[in-house]
Amino acid sequence: MTLLTFRFAPSPNGELHLGHAYSALLNQQMAALAGGRFLLRIEDIDVTRCTPEFEAGIFRDLEWLGLSWQEPVRRQSEHFSEYRAVLDRLIAEELVYPAFMSRGEIRAFIAETGGRDWPRDPDGVPLYPPLDKALPTRERKRRIAEKAPFAWRLDVDAAMARVPGALSWIEFTDETMAETRTVEARPQAWGDVIVARRDIPTSYHLAVVVDDALQKVSHVVRGQDLYSATGVQRLLQQLLGLSPPRYFHHRLLLGPDGRKLSKSLKDTGLAALRDAGVSPQEVKRLIGL
Template identity: 85%
Template structure:
């Protein structure tokens, strides 16, 4: 019998806060209830912001909370070759294209469109969709720009990608922490437009790395915050395109700050290290987050 596998996957680009504590403790609880495994994964593809100091802080905070996990820990920065192989496959199948427009060019294009009375579409996070004019560039022009080291990102051609998958793309979502019932959620990856799947200097993005990591680690249950609910549609699409297994999902409630917004690593007063230094105990933390 295959053990159910859960994972907690923070990024070492800041200190863990109360929201991370809730997600980590919930993953541990659900794994224990299911008699399953709990993995810790370090999502450090952002090599400019992620540091060894923040990573050490993650281990320190989780150990203080009383969490234990299997070793060795998977670090995304050690697996760029695996992500590159998946990216090469998407390139070969013409599912992605090099996108050269800068942020300034995107803003200017959208502003000009607005002058003509057209409302530009936005993704679920409120970010304007990429104009995707680069899809019309001839192959020769693309190669010339790449050869001249023009900055670009690999973007998923959402229209082509959706045409490759079977109808009725969905995912299985648990209705609560007991995992006693699930419901089918219709995936809407097209709401995100032509999302970035890799950078020129880093052969992956969050979306591409997370689906590969979950598959390679045998993750059966993804338990994470409600803020990633809509992004699941993009990840389900990538799983289908790459022939990866589909985990089951549970998107838990968010721990909000005093202003009602979701917590950020920039909110020092809700950081676990600061709360520990202020004299709080792990029991105080659990009570504070209603756990």
């Protein structure tokens, strides 16, 4: 019998808040109920924003909450060579292309052509224009040799042409894992997403599918804000021949103003709650666990 595997995968680019506590504790709870294992992964590919101080804070917060996990902890920054090998495969199969347009150039192009009618992804960001896909190979190589800034983007149309049949994923309907439903994956909604940078050979989408496969993660339990992104990750899993996990996208904890909690907006962190004398048991009551 295969051991079920759950994971909590924070980025050390800020302090954990109540939303992170909910996700981490829910993963551990579901792993325990399934008789499975619980992993901690540090998603630190953003080497400019992720710091050792924030990572140390993650460990302090999770240990304070009473969480434990299997060792070793996987740090993405220690595995760039693995991601590079996968990226090289996508390049060789002509499923990605170098995209050179800056944000300003993208805005200008859209203003001149599509304006307000330009398609946007589920997060409301305009889809990447198709100009770079038409660049001749010689011109691409010249720009890369001259150190022009670029990112590797997935050619979603070419990728979908390689996928046999419909693309979907299995989603659990609630925390009990008693029932599932099949969800149609729609990676086209995101356009040609970034899968790597010039100086960092991966992105969130690429790293997460590689890591989940290598760590044999069977169940991905994460926030509803990542629900739509699952379509892109299913496409990458299919292209790379990786077995997909099953998914559960849990509710988001909201602030008093009705928006989701955010590190970038400096919502109250777990460290501040701990310093204020709040107990782990009170945290669990606050988040409904």
